[in-house]
Amino acid sequence: MSTAKTNHVLPGFKLTLGYTLSYLSILVLVPLAAVFLKTSSLTLEQFWTVVTADRVLASYRLSFGASLLAAAINAVFGLMLAWALVRYSFPGKKLVDALIDLPFALPTAVAGIALTALYAKNGWLGKLLEPLGIEVAFKPLGILVALIFIGLPFVVRTVQPILEDLDTELEEAATSLGAQRWQTFWHVILPILFPALLTGFALAFARAVGEYGSVIFIAGNLPMVSEITPLMIITKLEQYDYTGATAIASVMLAFSFTLLLLINCLQAWTAKRTGRDR
Amino acid sequence: MAGATTLKLGGDHAARFESRAATRETPLVKWTILAISLSFFALFLLMPLIAVFVEALRKGWDTYLAALIDPDALSAVKLTLLAAIVSVPLNLVFGVSAAWAIAKFEFRGKHFLITLIDLPFSVSPVIAGLIYVLVFGAQGWLGPWLAEHDIRIIFAVPGIVMATVFVTFPFIARELIPLMQAQGREEEEAAVVLGANGWQILWHVTLPNIKWGLLYGVILTNARAMGEFGAVSVVSGHIRGETNTLPLHVEILYNEYQFAGAFAVASLLAMLALVTLVIKNWVEYQAARSYRDQQDIPS
Amino acid sequence: MSIQVRNIHKQFGNFTALDDISLDFPTGELVALLGPSGCGKTTLLRIIAGLEQADSGSVLLDGADASATHVRERQVGFVFQHYALFRHMTVYDNVAFGMRMKARGQRPSEAKIRDKVHELLNLVQLEWLADRFPSQLSGGQRQRIALARALAVEPRVLLLDEPFGALDAKVRKELRRWLRKLHDELHITSIFVTHDQEEALEVADRVVLMDHGHVEQIGTPEEVYRHPATPFVYSFLGAVNLFHGRVDGDDLRVGEDTLAHDRRDLDHGAEVVAFARPHELEIVVDPQSTAGIAARINRVLSFGVTARIELDGVNGSTGQHFEVELTREQVKELALADGQLVRLLPSRLKVFEQPGAQA
Numbered sequence: 001m002s003t004a005k006t007n008h009v010l011p012g013f014k015l016t017l018g019y020t021l022s023y024l025s026i027l028v029l030v031p032l033a034a035v036f037l038k039t040s041s042l043t044l045e046q047f048w049t050v051v052t053a054d055r056v057l058a059s060y061r062l063s064f065g066a067s068l069l070a071a072a073i074n075a076v077f078g079l080m081l082a083w084a085l086v087r088y089s090f091p092g093k094k095l096v097d098a099l100i101d102l103p104f105a106l107p108t109a110v111a112g113i114a115l116t117a118l119y120a121k122n123g124w125l126g127k128l129l130e131p132l133g134i135e136v137a138f139k140p141l142g143i144l145v146a147l148i149f150i151g152l153p154f155v156v157r158t159v160q161p162i163l164e165d166l167d168t169e170l171e172e173a174a175t176s177l178g179a180q181r182w183q184t185f186w187h188v189i190l191p192i193l194f195p196a197l198l199t200g201f202a203l204a205f206a207r208a209v210g211e212y213g214s215v216i217f218i219a220g221n222l223p224m225v226s227e228i229t230p231l232m233i234i235t236k237l238e239q240y241d242y243t244g245a246t247a248i249a250s251v252m253l254a255f256s257f258t259l260l261l262l263i264n265c266l267q268a269w270t271a272k273r274t275g276r277d278r
Numbered sequence: 279m280a281g282a283t284t285l286k287l288g289g290d291h292a293a294r295f296e297s298r299a300a301t302r303e304t305p306l307v308k309w310t311i312l313a314i315s316l317s318f319f320a321l322f323l324l325m326p327l328i329a330v331f332v333e334a335l336r337k338g339w340d341t342y343l344a345a346l347i348d349p350d351a352l353s354a355v356k357l358t359l360l361a362a363i364v365s366v367p368l369n370l371v372f373g374v375s376a377a378w379a380i381a382k383f384e385f386r387g388k389h390f391l392i393t394l395i396d397l398p399f400s401v402s403p404v405i406a407g408l409i410y411v412l413v414f415g416a417q418g419w420l421g422p423w424l425a426e427h428d429i430r431i432i433f434a435v436p437g438i439v440m441a442t443v444f445v446t447f448p449f450i451a452r453e454l455i456p457l458m459q460a461q462g463r464e465e466e467e468a469a470v471v472l473g474a475n476g477w478q479i480l481w482h483v484t485l486p487n488i489k490w491g492l493l494y495g496v497i498l499t500n501a502r503a504m505g506e507f508g509a510v511s512v513v514s515g516h517i518r519g520e521t522n523t524l525p526l527h528v529e530i531l532y533n534e535y536q537f538a539g540a541f542a543v544a545s546l547l548a549m550l551a552l553v554t555l556v557i558k559n560w561v562e563y564q565a566a567r568s569y570r571d572q573q574d575i576p577s
Numbered sequence: 578m579s580i581q582v583r584n585i586h587k588q589f590g591n592f593t594a595l596d597d598i599s600l601d602f603p604t605g606e607l608v609a610l611l612g613p614s615g616c617g618k619t620t621l622l623r624i625i626a627g628l629e630q631a632d633s634g635s636v637l638l639d640g641a642d643a644s645a646t647h648v649r650e651r652q653v654g655f656v657f658q659h660y661a662l663f664r665h666m667t668v669y670d671n672v673a674f675g676m677r678m679k680a681r682g683q684r685p686s687e688a689k690i691r692d693k694v695h696e697l698l699n700l701v702q703l704e705w706l707a708d709r710f711p712s713q714l715s716g717g718q719r720q721r722i723a724l725a726r727a728l729a730v731e732p733r734v735l736l737l738d739e740p741f742g743a744l745d746a747k748v749r750k751e752l753r754r755w756l757r758k759l760h761d762e763l764h765i766t767s768i769f770v771t772h773d774q775e776e777a778l779e780v781a782d783r784v785v786l787m788d789h790g791h792v793e794q795i796g797t798p799e800e801v802y803r804h805p806a807t808p809f810v811y812s813f814l815g816a817v818n819l820f821h822g823r824v825d826g827d828d829l830r831v832g833e834d835t836l837a838h839d840r841r842d843l844d845h846g847a848e849v850v851a852f853a854r855p856h857e858l859e860i861v862v863d864p865q866s867t868a869g870i871a872a873r874i875n876r877v878l879s880f881g882v883t884a885r886i887e888l889d890g891v892n893g894s895t896g897q898h899f900e901v902e903l904t905r906e907q908v909k910e911l912a913l914a915d916g917q918l919v920r921l922l923p924s925r926l927k928v929f930e931q932p933g934a935q936a
Contacts, residue, residue: 010382010466011476017379023372024394027444031409034419038412080315087301088312089292096316098559102323104498105551105558107505109525110544113532114326117333117541124325149322164291168301169661172628175300175648176655177675177730181307184300187674191665210402213507213525217532230404230508237408237512242417249405256400260393263400299648300628 035253038246050247055223056232062140063229067208070147071155075201078155079193085156086163100157103150108213115146116218138220143228146214151204158200162193162270195270202266206259210252330548333541345531345539346546353519354527354543357435361442361510361523362503368443369499373450374492378484381458382466392455395448406444407512410437433515438523441509446502450495457491458484490565494558501554505547578639578733578766579604580625585634587620587790594620595631596790602734605764607757609781611771613813617790618770619738625768626736627651638733654732654765658739660723662711668722669694669707675730697725700759717748724759737769741776753780774814778802786810808929811852818858818899818921820851820870821931829928834870834920840928850931853923855902860886861920862911869922872899877913884908888921 039047050056084090085097103111119126119136126137136142166189174184212230220226227235229252236245295301303311335342345351376395380388398406412418414431424431431437465487469479485492507525514521516530524547531540580602587595594617602608610618623629625636627648635644643651662671672694676685685693698704701721711719720740727735740756741749757780760767771777777784778798786793786801786809794806805811812819822831824847829836836851843849861869872888875898879885884905890897899921903911913919 008383009470010463010479011470012378012480013383016375017383017385020372020376020379020391023375023447024391027440027447028394028397031413031444034412035405035409077315077318080311081319084312084315087292087295088308089290089296090312090316093290093292096319098555099319099323099327101555101558102327102551105501105505105554106327107507107525107528107544107547107551109507109528110330110505110547110551111326113528113540113544114329114333117537118325118329124329125321145322149326152322167659167661168294168298169657169659170663172298172300172648173655173657173661173726174663174674174678176626176628176651176653177678177726178649178652179674179678180649181303183678187678188663191663206400210400210404211508212402212404212511217529230402233402233404233408234512237411240417242412242415245408246412249402249408252402252405256397256402260396260400264389264393264396298628299630 032253035246035250038243039250042243042247047247050244051251055227056229056248058224059227059229059232062143062226063209066140066143066147066228067205067211070144070151070208071201071205073144073148074151074155074204075197078152078200078204079159079197081152082156082159082163086160100153103153108150108211109217111149112146112214112217115142115149115214119145119218137218138226140219140226142218142220143215143226146218147208147211150211150214151208154203154207155197155200158196158203158270159193162196166192195266199263199266199270202259202263206256206263209259210256327548330541330544333537334545336541337538341538342542342545345536345542348539350519350522351524351527351543354522354524355546357438357522358504358524360435361439361506362500364439365443365446365503366496366499369447369450370492370496372447373454373495374480376451377454377458377488378480380455381461382463395451398445398448403445403506403508404512406509407441410440410444410513432513433517434521437513438510438521441513442503442506445506445509446499449499449502450492453491453495453498454488457488461487490561490568494561494565497554497557497561501551504550579637580734580766580768581637581640582621582625583635583637585621585624585631585636587617587624587629587631593790595624598634598790598792600785600792600795602766602768604766606782607760607767607769607780608783608785609769609771609777610785610787611774611777611813612787612793614772615789616787618772618787621787622736622738622768622770625734626653626655628655652730652733654727654730654735656720656723656727656735656737656740658742660711660719660743662719662723662726664711666710667707668698668703668709668711668714671711671722672697672726672729674726693729697729700728701725715748716744717752720744720752721755724756728763732765735765735767737767739771740769741771741773749776756780778814786813788813805852805927808850808852808931811927811929816855816900817852818855818901820853822849822851823847824849831870836869836923836926838926838928843928843930848931849928851923852927852929853925855885855900856883857923857925858899858901859922859924860901860903860911860913861922862913862917863920864918866920869920870899872919872921874913874915874917874919876915877908879905879908886913888919891918 042050081100085093116137117123119129119142121127121130121135121137123137129136134141136145170188170192171184174188179187210230212228212234215228216231219228219231221231229248233245233248236242236248302308380392411432413420414424414437415421416425416432418432431440465483466479469483474482505525506523507529510523511526511529514523514526516522516526518530522530524543528540528543528547531543582598582600585595585598587593598617598621610621612618620629624631627643627646631644635642637643638651663674666674673690676690676693679685694707695704698707701724703718703721703725706714706718706722711722714722741752744752753776769781778801781798783795784798784801785795788809794801794810796804801810802814805814811817820829820831820836822829822836824838824840824843824845825835826845827837829838829849829851838851871891873891875887875889877884877886883902884907886901886903886908888899888901890899901921
């Protein structure tokens with residue numbers, strides 16, 4: 001991380017960069033290194049046995065599957081919600097717009113118990129769903145509901161500004177060329193929104209995979225059925241199996257890094273496509 | 279990665295779209311989209327929020343108040359405030375410093391640094407807790423040395439504070455980096471030419487320009503610091519009256535089937551979330567206003 | 578195809594954008610809507626296209642009322658000020674867009690679309706750019722692609738909003754000539770909006786001058802330039818010197834000075850404003866002369882083909898500035914110097930009555 005050859009006119013480069021790097025090292029890099037060092041104390045075979053145990057594999061399937069599904073649902077409804085907030089006037093719009101950020105501000109534990117209360121058999125929604133044979137709380141479906149809750153703002157807030165900045169001339173041009181409204185949406189608007197939508201999807205997905213607080217209350221946490229991967233780590237820790245916990249954590253970390261890289265690329269793409277890179 | 283939480287300056291654009299023939303839908307389409315999206319909103323966001331308050335008051339005001347003035351609840355409040363009071367200033371200094379280095383200078387590895395700052399956004403909070411257990415825990419790197427000197431970090435207050443700092447450190451930096459990049463360095467360079475030193479530039483030129491973004495970041499940091507659950511849960515050890523923050527206290531009450539109490543404490547946190555949203559909107563409004571005022575200056 | 582607008586009125590909040598506008602655009606002509614920003618010209622163009630709805634009045638295309646017809650069905654070609662090219666599509670796909678959006682029954686085959694796109698790209702002389710994306714084109718190229726895209730749906734009329742507004746001066750001149758030539762080939766009824774008088778006068782068959790939501794004058798470029806109907810038109814079309822005065826028989830009293838005029842119809846004592854273009858003023862250096870307006874030379878600029886003399890008014894017209902255009906030979910002959918006191922004598926003076934104005 002060497003400096004460029006240019007002579008800095010502004011002061012404080014060494015001080016601020018030095019401070020930033022030290023802070024990051026103490027807070028992030030050293031502890032993270034601990035994860036990989038701890039993992040490397042296992043042989044490859046031991047590591048493989050831990051991270052591919054049946055119960056762990058089931059947790060991956062659940063965590064990744066539910067997160068993907070939740071992100072996909074959020075992509076669809078988040079887009080609609082962003083569209084409504086940008087394009088239509090309706091009473092209470094300001095309130096709705098403000099409350100979109102609720103999952104960012106509401107502690108996850110609170111969300112978890114609130115959703116559980118709603119979807120339990122005697123809860124407001126659980127009561128309605130039970131006669132239909134749908135059980136949400138303490139089932140994998142409950143996990144999905146919690147992950148939808150925490151992921152929604154990511155989609156809305158990444159799509160919304162792009163939708164606001166969208167040049168009305170583009171739609172007018174398409175319409176004056178004879179395009180129907182749905183054709184304009186499909187061929188002109190959606191391709192422009194797509195990178196942002198995908199970014200929102202990826203952000204919601206990344207957050208959902210690691211989510212713990214809002215899920216554990218509603219999940220039921222049955223081994224092989226409704227146990228998410230972060231819970232596996234906690235379970236191992238509670239059994240003082242530090243190496244096991246760390247091995248699973250390193251799998252999740254590797255995944256997070258990859259996703260993070262992907263998201264950064266996606267955001268660059270969004271900037272390019274919407275002309276925000278100028 | 280913080281893209282989803284950055285300060286937005288947009289006003290209401292609906293009229294612009296609804297008044298033009300080429301950018302509006304038929305009423306049927308419009309009302310269908312509104313009906314579906316608002317039902318989704320009500321179902322997934324509004325109802326959980328209402329449920330918290332309804333459940334909290336289910337057994338009446340007396341139970342509600344009793345749960346709040348319980349000594350364990352009060353000590354949880356204290357610890358939560360402590361975690362926030364430590365992490366907000368620390369991350370504030372870090373955020374300004376990181377944004378200054380990244381936005382005002384060119385250097386190699388900048389993108390990697392930004393990615394590193396984003397890390398807590400994508401790392402599971404459980405892992406955030408775990409990494410400190412691995413360093414400071416009884417079996418961790420520094421465990422034996424700490425035990426020798428009778429210093430407790432894990433299952434004690436310092437661990438909780440550290441985990442909180444970790445999960446909240448990107449918020450301010452991530453808010454300021456794009457803001458300061460967009461503002462460029464012309465104003466700071468002008469100040470240098472006029473003879474200002476580093477601190478004078480920071481205080482008189484840079485900070486006034488970024489104050490709304492900074493405040494926005496502080497609010498988000500504070501909300502997350504007070505509400506963090508996963509990371510804190512791993513390092514806390516759940517010792518009542520000692521290492522319980524408010525969210526952990528909620529969990530304990532809930533797991534002991536004291537639902538009314540759990541929701542009473544939860545309602546406190548929900549109010550905190552609502553206050554956060556109100557301040558956040560106020561900041562957005564102020565920022566948009568000052569942005570507009572700046573645009574109005576005739577050139 | 579002809580376009581007529583009848584009694585168009587459009588209000589944005591308290592702001593009247595168009596106030597009872599009625600105009601005829603004859604078939605095959607290229608008409609310029611000219612005026613300062615905010616005069617309502619773009620709004621009028623958008624109403625003709627159907628992108629905006631008038632509060633009252635109607636738009637007739639080929640004699641038929643099109644007010645209730647959606648933009649999509651109006652078959653108008655619209656070229657946007659910033660082109661509105663679809664940045665995620667190639668030039669080819671942009672031009673093909675309109676044909677591909679047609680209902681299945683009317684949609685041409687891909688082969689037909691290909692022929693048509695290439696024909697149009699040939700027409701705008703940019704066939705070699707078919708596979709590029711809009712971001713890879715220069716401003717002038719984007720403009721021509723936007724035009725090709727609008728023409729692809731075989732519109733009945735072509736509407737252009739500030740077609741050269743976003744281009745630099747040199748490209749603008751080139752494209753101006755090119756658009757005129759293209760129109761001579763296609764003869765499609767076209768309207769373009771501009772705030773640049775030179776552009777309007779040079780390109781259009783007919784110019785509509787607008788101000789504050791009103792039509793000030795309609796005519797050929799020659800007519801509006803030679804015979805401006807209102808003070809607004811006079812001052813909008815090129816540099817002017819203006820004199821505020823009062824009618825006194827055959828004279829205009831301007832402060833302590835007098836000017837001759839030929840408006841026999843004006844009453845004695847009427848407040849007027851008189852205009853003369855810079856080349857319509859003579860400079861009299863004779864200190865004995867009392868004709869014309871007294872002025873002091875501020876600066877002589879003689880670097881171009883013609884020389885420009887900037888003067889400050891004295892006597893009654895103190896604080897006013899005048900501009901005179903002479904040949905360099907004339908400047909040399911007169912031996913003009915900075916600070917010299919001279920008199921300005923109009924060779925041609927256009928006088929408008931201005932009730933209630935301060936002389």
